[in-house]
Amino acid sequence: MKQAGYTNATQKEYAREIEAYLQSLDGLAADAAGKMNVIAFLVSKRTTAGDRTRNRTLSAIRAFYAALIDFEMASRNPALEVKKSKTEKNKKPVYLEEEELVATLAHVGGRYRSRNIGIFLLMSYCGLRVGEIHRLNLRDFKKAKGIIEVFGKGRKWNEIPVPEVLLSVLGEVEQERIAPYRAKEDAFFVSQKGKRLSIRQIQKIAGLTFAAFKEQHPDLADMKLSCHKLRHTFATMLLKNGVDIRVVKELMGHASIETTMIYTHVNDSQKKEAMSTINIPLRAIR
Structure with a gap:
């Protein structure tokens, strides 16, 4: 392997x-x-x-x-x-609406809040996978160029332009970063012991954030939220804002545009808006 x-x-x-x-x-x-x-x-x-x-x-x-x-x-x-099991197709991915995502950010906490905010923003506003967050190194953050270099699935490198606000946050994270346990440790996100933050620790940070958010929003208590749902939110947000699907494919690091197509779903408000254009001739049926 x-x-x-x-x-x-x-x-x-x-x-x-x-x-x-x-x-x-x-x-x-x-x-x-x-x-x-x-x-x-x-x-x-x-x-x-x-x-x-x-x-x-x-x-x-x-x-x-x-x-x-x-x-x-x-x-x-x-x-x-042995044939693979058939999986559900065209199932709408779970994602947060933009205003819900903003509300979630208010619940990011912890002793190292700047670090945790940086992690959450990279997943929700750059679409990084939890494994990509885990593998991110200091040398991958190119602040002068305004990008991060991401080592993703299929052992592929991907350059992601970083929004200005997030560049500032990542700069703070870099400055406040704890001195690593090992001198050669290059991890961008480290634990309180100075070791590379594990995938499980990153998932725990997100889990605590979602739990606090749901306490304030009981109507979303049944929504299954996770690190990957933030990636869904990022892709959906881009497509709703009119970004070309080919660009979304590259930002998401997908091998095929078919994978990106699952995010071209429409939401309930868009369906209602479409149906409101239908004019049923009441006189003709009475």
């Missing part, structure tokens, strides 16, 4: 999935397992995992067998004989 360029997070997730799969074989050698063993394992996860999660599990098993074949430890890949 390292050779193929998988991120540390993906490596850990795949390794976890494969360990669980091997345990499910109950002593059967991996190269002796067949299609039905793979299916049985996926079915066992049906009550705890959705279609997308099970498809990721299948991808992990396929990658595992591909590695066994490369190392001449297996002759075939039974996971290739």
